[in-house]
Amino acid sequence: MPSILALALAAVFSASSAISFYIWKKRQIDYDSKVKALQKSLNSALEKCAAERQGRIRAQQALRKAVVAQAQTKSENSDTTSYPMAPIGIVQSCFSTRNGTPRQPLLVPLARACLIFDSTRVPPASLEGLEEYSHCWIIYVFHLNTDLEKLWKHPSKSKFKAKVRVPRLKGGRRGVFATRSPHRPCPIGLTVAKVEAVQGNMLLLSGVDLVDGTPVLDIKPYLPYCDSIEGAVVPAWVTADSVLSVASVSFTDDFSSSLADSWKSAEKKSLYSSPDELKSLVKQVLSWDIRSVSQRNRPHNNLLKIGTVDASDNTSDLDNSQDGEAADSGELIYHLVLDGMDFSYEIDGNGNVIVKEVRHSSSISLRNEKRCNYLMWKDKPE
Structure with a gap:
């Protein structure tokens, strides 16, 4: 009798265990299915947002071209004074897009560019003697501003913003003339760069904060005795560098192999001598938090707000916004x-940047086949 009771109890226990395991397994499968469905939905939403943003960018570019063409036809009948200005040269820069382009000059010493002058407007003799200076001023156009069409409207209809968001103030606003925002009544920029060499109709520069394709209006030599002002005063927030700096920049174990693979197709048109030198450039660029104000304040919200617009100091959030995508880890x-290559990275809550991999950027088409490259730097006259 006891043995029968024991067998019955064992059978009940086994059945109970089997039922519990079945229920646990079913819940696990349900959870896995829900996670996969949510991940699929999130990826789909991100792809849709990215596609919409690309379409919006193309529309804005087309609008810029149409506005410029319209302005040229109306300039003779304009009731305001205008002046005959046209670019004297175009910049070929290591910064393929606005995102990542430094907010100020000389912050990234390895940032290189070639200024190619229009030989029909600027004879090579115009550059004679410039190589004797260490630095030069560059006056240029913020040609990638997405609000250029406002400038051609009557002031009462332009809706021009008098105040812009400042990154160092974490989105706090200041009058546009108290900042270096690119969104100005006249979209003209002023920067300084190190003169590396003058070769024919090309000027080799470093420490630049210019995006590839920037039109240049004029250059002037930097004169320390009058351009450097001893005792100059600026607001306290201007010198708060820690606001935009990161804690550290590191690279994953897989980064070097992906860089070596990408370097094979980029080497001939690169402004850098080796993968290691390009890696140093990446580290210098990412030593500053290049994200927009909204991305820094609410990073995860931007998964659903890709392309959020905010104006900032030297590069607005609109110009500097970047697409975010969710990794398996949730980061x-x-x-x-940079230099036609797409570097992917994460940044944690403590400000540590981890560069994961690099690949050739298929979305960046070089503006012309004749590009400056490192060989020009290597052979520069001493």
């Missing part, structure tokens, strides 16, 4: 395009 993956 946001950001992208930085």
